[in-house]
Amino acid sequence: MSDTTIRDRAAGAVMGAFIGDAMGLGPHWYYDLAELRRDYGEWISDYTDPRPGRYHAGLKAGQLSQAGFILKLLLSSLVERGRYDEADFCRRMDTELLPLLDGTPICGPGGYTSQSIRELWRQRVEQKLPWGETGGHADTTEAIERTLVLAVRYALHPAKLAGAIADNTILTQNDDVIVSMTVAYGAVLGLLVQGNPLDEHLSGRLMKLVQKGELPFHAVTSENLQPPRPGAPDPPRAGKFASPDALLTPSYMAAAAVDLDIRIEPAWKVSLVYGMPCAIYHQLPAAYYLAARFHDDFESALLHAVNGGGQNQARAMLAGALVGAQVGLSRIPQRFLDGLADSVPLCRLAVELAAQMENP
Template structure:
């Protein structure tokens, strides 16, 4: 695959994430879908203003939440350092984000600060702990929402991708399961940027990377999940205890392709897999939408939004995966036109994308 195509997909992943984030600031966290439809109609088709007294109420349609703010910060660090530099990233967090927070939820850039960032603020600012001790136990996709930029940078280098995403994730999230699922999402994104489809075979490709030592997951079974030979050592003993986070994407892709399994309308995937914020609710829905609408960016992100609950994160991470499949060239212009400061964000995305093929 040509570098030009890789870079188009890499830029698509970044812009898809920014678009998904901005789509979510209006209808974020409606767990009563009847209430969401009362406020926004039966189908949300674009950027919307948040309602007064709800999340992000000081923002306007097309602006970014705090997740988008941190993603932008991460990209700027990767761009200026030309690689993932933990010291530079932490300095930016110390100087550009943490001083804007006070430890409460409804505060900071975007008007809302997630649990894991609040815990990081308490440990870093109040307790003055080193960055090696700032990770908390939130079970969310917060780290995945910024480390997707790292996954883009190292899309062609799975070993570096896994190490850098792990190192960055543990700054705010210490739960080993959450770290494993975050790294798995990043690995999937890297494969899509390379040009591999999100299909029933993708997990097998990821498992080959496990067995070759490029992804840090444990593997005990032989090919196709068959039992290992009696007395044999595990094919791969990695940092993460189970490879299951790498198997989920292909199960979701099979479900999306199976004519006997239909979720209609597709936004009800949020009800099937769960509307809350936990990563184990969100990722199955994200993989399902990203496989089902692999060549239809608009349908993917809008079904992610219309499902309610933690729809901002669902749309942000779906936007990255589908943007990586359609490329920036496949994202409808209206989503770029309505995004605040889109020219700057696009320049950041394209600059980072230009580094993808570099070793």
Template sequence: MPPICRTPEKAMKHDKIQDRAAGALMGAWIGDGLGLGPHWYYDLKELRRDYGDWITDYTDPKPDRYHGGMKAGQLSQSGIILELMVRSLTVRGGYDQEDFCRRMDEELFPQLNGEPPHGPGGYTSQSIREAWRRRVEQGLPWGETAGHADTTEALERALAIGIRYALDPGAMADAVSRNTALTQSDETVAAMTVAFCAALGLVVKGSKFNRVISGKLMKLVKDGVLPFHAVTRDNLKPPRPGDPDPPRAGRFSSPDALLSPGYMATAAEDPDIRIEPAWKVSLVYGMPCAIYHMLPAAYYLAARFPDDFESAVLHAVNGGGQNQIRAMLTGTLVGAQVGLSGIPARFIDGLEKGEELKGLAQKLAGQATGEAD
């Protein structure tokens, strides 16, 4: 195959997309690792007692906590499943559901027993436990394994699909929808998962994460690319008499999940709306694990610190509660904005297998721009 010839401008754009894609994936792993020690402290006084006034780095979990026995810089099960997804994507050259499910069957499920404090990463989340029970104990086929959890387990792995298909949002939406349905049956959770990945893809491609990002997402709906149905016209204007019903691109009845990023970014940009210090975003949008608590906080922090990866992830971690996923989702959005080159080296150096994960991130980034090895 002859080499691809690019103008200097196109080569620079290509390199920037790869840098942002790799930064997005490393940002997720870094956020996961940072949250491992101080995970799930809902009493902030207890969090400060155990970890001081400001967490700045990877920390050991306390022996009696959720990830007791693990060490600073290791990944939780969320980060491990994300790695499993990335290895599937990079080996297969794209999303292959059969291959992903095989890896879950062979690499993860034999290490689980259905109990929360068990398995790689020190803790197994609800939807993964439910999928394990249906698949292993009941012998059900994939496709009959989803549960009703309103949490982010699907998004924690599907964000890699959002990165891989950043330049093809239609393929992204299809792959993310199918992967989400393996563990989450709630349509609202699925819509919010696809919406996050669509926003992430735009940022990887080069869009700013600001108040206009939702307008760009809605244009993809109007163009029939994203699987959401919208009755309103541009800028949410009402339909006019005689207007035909817009074509339905897919399964989601409302595009509201696509509007959330723009509203959160507007709040972060508005000088009259201040959350100070920014870690208190957890108190504004909620500390629990549900996706409707996690996404607004991650969107806000991503817009608040678009050029400052360290501040974004540390404010996510220091807010307590489900800080691991808040940091993971914030890390991927801000990592996409600053790129791999904008992430402080100490966060990669401090991760167990940091260089190996960096290599995986760069490989997926290459595939995202059509340059798979």
């Protein structure tokens, strides 16, 4: 277990995500790495302004993208309500975000509007569909980018963590595989906030929660992924994700990060190994790898996530939360907090959320 306090780790996870979001604002979505280096130099080490004509043009270094804006909406709802209140979150989306959008990609707070939120706008604003009928099929990490605060809030209550994250995810993304991978990331983050290391044993801890019925994943193996006992009944599938594989990924990435025969050098090339695109199955392995390799070094994890190009903003958000949960807010370099727009109120919200964790 980590020697940082649980509240420090919780606040570190939240602020790590905000910092990752803002760090990716300028160099977001460069798939040509030569162009990225030409515009930002050989190594990005701080917040940067987006270039004219890019996804977040007009914003300034240290500001949040729309993903960060939505993350703050859910965080504010959690803090003010003291729990996950879906109706309150939906009301905030209806009044504070959707009226500012028009269904096009470059519109609204934070510059760029993601695919799942554009689909949400069409269903809520144009088609007048009720919440609950608004989920689409985007295969991206957009739900993770906001529900990570639910993972922090319910880190000590894994069944509630899984239920809240699944319920919030399907508001915008309803593919079962995407929902399962989103819940799995939240479960990983929850264990890190508790103080568990991101290592080859973490997935075993997650599987124990599955066996106890606290995480809704289907599994037929016995302990340590051994074959089922002869005559053992098939576990009920109702209400469960099809397989536990999303829970197994982080430990494989953690094992790879410490295996001397497996070297990704420099570490930013993790984006080339696992893929630069936006899809969740590219993003999660890279984030888990960086968070395991640099488990005690927030700056290195963050900068390698950003310098890998492609969907580096999501990669930095996800890795930033995972490493922030391991080092705690107290060990995030001060310069990243100083350069983050509205850092003081964001820190206040993160600390207030951390103080609520013990409550069911």
